[in-house]
Amino acid sequence: MREYRRRVDATPGARACPVCGIADCDQTFCREELEARATRARRELEDRRAKEERAAAIDRELRSRRPGEIPASAVLVVLPASTRALAPQHPERRTLLRERLTGLVEDADSDPDGPTGDPVSADAPRSSADLLTRGACTACQGHCCRLGEDHAFLRPATLRRFHQAHPEMTAEQVVDAYIARVPAESVEGSCVFQGQAGCTLPRSMRSDVCNRYLCEDLERAQQTAADAPVLAVCFDGTTPLRTVLIEAGRVRTIDESPPKAGPA
Numbered sequence: 001m002r003e004y005r006r007r008v009d010a011t012p013g014a015r016a017c018p019v020c021g022i023a024d025c026d027q028t029f030c031r032e033e034l035e036a037r038a039t040r041a042r043r044e045l046e047d048r049r050a051k052e053e054r055a056a057a058i059d060r061e062l063r064s065r066r067p068g069e070i071p072a073s074a075v076l077v078v079l080p081a082s083t084r085a086l087a088p089q090h091p092e093r094r095t096l097l098r099e100r101l102t103g104l105v106e107d108a109d110s111d112p113d114g115p116t117g118d119p120v121s122a123d124a125p126r127s128s129a130d131l132l133t134r135g136a137c138t139a140c141q142g143h144c145c146r147l148g149e150d151h152a153f154l155r156p157a158t159l160r161r162f163h164q165a166h167p168e169m170t171a172e173q174v175v176d177a178y179i180a181r182v183p184a185e186s187v188e189g190s191c192v193f194q195g196q197a198g199c200t201l202p203r204s205m206r207s208d209v210c211n212r213y214l215c216e217d218l219e220r221a222q223q224t225a226a227d228a229p230v231l232a233v234c235f236d237g238t239t240p241l242r243t244v245l246i247e248a249g250r251v252r253t254i255d256e257s258p259p260k261a262g263p264a
Helices: 002-010 028-065 091-110 128-140 144-148 156-165 171-179 208-212 216-225
Strands: 075-080 086-088 185-187 230-236 239-247 250-256
Touching: 028 075, 028 230, 028 239, 028 250, 075 128, 075 216, 091 156, 091 171, 128 216, 128 230, 128 239, 128 250, 156 171, 216 230
Parallel strands: 075 230
Antiparallel strands: 086 185, 230 239, 239 250
């Protein structure tokens, strides 16, 4: 499809439809889909601007109420936030995860020369961008982790990489190593590995998705903050939940309102 679109776009006067890829498409479905995309993009932009304005007002209020507590050089950013509460891990999640992991290890071991994904990233931050990422994710408390559900984005490549790093392990022991990392309590409606202190998997055991994913808010923060301290206003939707100061990867809560609560 990509090659087809490239050829269409390279043809003078022709245009590939962004939805179906057909040249000079005029289908009703595609028109409606493009209109829906434009509407979503417009709403997202409006929400982001509203959050930025609210964050700026919070910044001014905190600086006037607590002079000297926030560094003058701190860069204001907007981040997402999670408010989901901890709950006992349901035994069925471990059972389902074990079944899934067993299949993944079998697939990985059946093709030992297959892909192993990205190189293992270090647990220790290596740059100011790493420090900001660690601090921002700590402040957010795992908004994106909800997408991990019972699979944690684990794929055969991840299990192949881990098994190759531990050749002394049997396939069953590889599965046991992951199951041992499942916390007794996890965040409600989130990844099976998201515990009280965040992800219970070391980076060497996480999927490539989890190791490299950055939400759009964090990408913008990295582009604007550089090496400066960051004042982050964390939002659940369009509601500000907490304001934190991130310096050298350390997170300090400046204000928290409303108080933490579980999902409705």
